[in-house]
Amino acid sequence: MxxxxxxxxxxxxxxxxxxxxxxxxxxxxxxxxxxxxxxxxxxxxxxxxxxxxxxxxxxxxxxxxxxxxxxxxxxxxxxxxxxxxxxxxxxxxxxxxxxxxxxxxxxxxxxxxxxxxxxxxxxxGIEEHDGNPDLLAVWSTDSIGGLWDAEEAGVTAGTTDEELDRIGERLTEEFRDGQGLEVVVIEGLDDYLRRLRDDLAAQDD
Structure with a gap:
């Protein structure tokens, strides 16, 4: 022992x-x-x-x-x-x-x-029902249904990756506060924001 x-x-x-x-x-x-x-x-x-x-x-x-x-x-x-x-x-x-x-x-x-x-x-024995405040609240960008377009998110064709990271943090905080929760995870948000940026860049080209 x-x-x-x-x-x-x-x-x-x-x-x-x-x-x-x-x-x-x-x-x-x-x-x-x-x-x-x-x-x-x-x-x-x-x-x-x-x-x-x-x-x-x-x-x-x-x-x-x-x-x-x-x-x-x-x-x-x-x-x-x-x-x-x-x-x-x-x-x-x-x-x-x-x-x-x-x-x-x-x-x-x-x-x-x-x-x-x-x-x-x-x-x-940890309860996994939706009302348990101990569970992480997890959404996906698909389930949110395109809550932000590029203008609402503040994304442009020239937005850098570092700026996208900060935008993602801000949007997550806004969504969290709107839901009245302490912690929220939005799966796929980084990829979603990058697609918005890349689509705008492709239009400019």
Missing amino acids: PENLTVTVRPLTRPDELHARFHGQSEAQPAYVELGLEDGILLASYSTEVGSGVPASVHHGIDSRWSIPLLTQDAANRLLDELAPLAQRMLDGSEIVWNGSNRVGRLVTEDAEAAYDAIAERCE
Whole structure:
């Protein structure tokens, strides 16, 4: 069992940090809570794997993961703080050993296994209905239906990429405030603004 290993919560630092949608994918990447049995770090993040694959450290139990919905920064950080005592119980009853082929993580006490199950139950119990304020509000430019044209967005043929980034931030803030929400993600907004700019540039040509 690890000696004097204490759980370290790694908080999220951005409001939409759990959201990522990779190019060519129809859905956002799944989010999770993870505890490292080797380093004691408890964090929330999104999968960098496309499909159902997981890193070797998760496959071999060195890192434990539990799926969660896409939460806001504040909600995810509250969840991590809530789970930290359970994560500590897991650490206290775990070990990392060589099984003849790989280094693997194991829970070796009943209390550690009970803590694992309690974390899983808590994560699975997060309600995913539309009225839950802990969930990230995610729209797409298609669902908004062309809310801004180039003039309304402030895009011209000469708008730079850096200026488009600032315009995207401003429009997202305006949409968020209009919806009365704390955090909003608009998928595809960057591409949409670039298409507006490129269409104007093509007309000028």
